[in-house]
Amino acid sequence: MTGIEFLVSFLRTGRLHGIGIGSTLDEVDRAVRHRFVDVVDEGGESLRRDYGFVEFSFNPGDEWVMSGGSIELHRLASGPDMAGEWARTMGVEFPRHVSWEAVREELAHVPGAPELTVGDQGGFLEYRAAASNVSVTVVDDEEEERGYHAGHGDVWSVSLWAPVRAR
Structure with a gap:
């Protein structure tokens, strides 16, 4: 699978290799067969599992449960x-730089593609x-050129967050 196809699937479903918000650490271990580093905060209130350019966050309970994640695509440039x-x-081939235009083009061909809202992040x-x-998150600085970092129009990162529950 290409990285673009993988990102489009993630955008559509909020799932990576079948895991997402609410997945347990055991489910993540079965789905992601890649070396990692675990970082637990001092109070044991959170766990961050770092796979290099992919990271997941977990909250404690009866067991660790995924609360978010990110694909830090900008790290691939260097x-x-x-x-x-x-x-x-994992069987997913990412290019060194990921063009947002390429992702949007692929997303346009997917039935049930999500609606996107855009905001400026400076x-x-x-x-x-x-x-x-x-x-x-996409680089929006015309002067940023591709090289050992993401350039203008490249995807910087893709993030998954837990939905806010109504009270």
Whole structure:
């Protein structure tokens, strides 16, 4: 699977390899077969699992439960070996730079594609898909050129957040 196809699926469903908000740490371990580093805060109130350019956050309870995640695509520009390793372990091939235009073009061909709202984040644009609780941050600085970092029009990151429950 290409990285673009993977991102489009994530935008549509809010799921990565079948996991998402509410998935347990055991479910994540079964779905993601890639080396990682766990970082638990001092009080044991949160866990961040870092796979290199992919990270998940967990909250405690009877067991750790996913509360969010992100795909830090900007890290691939200066560390393309991360993409090769992810392709070997997860079967998803990401390019060194991911163009937002390419993602949007692929998304336009997907039935049930979520509606996106856009907001300015000062040098970045954030495209939010409320239906899937996924947002895409895109470099919006005309002077940023591709190289060892993401350039103008490239995806910086894709994030998953827990929906806010009405009280």
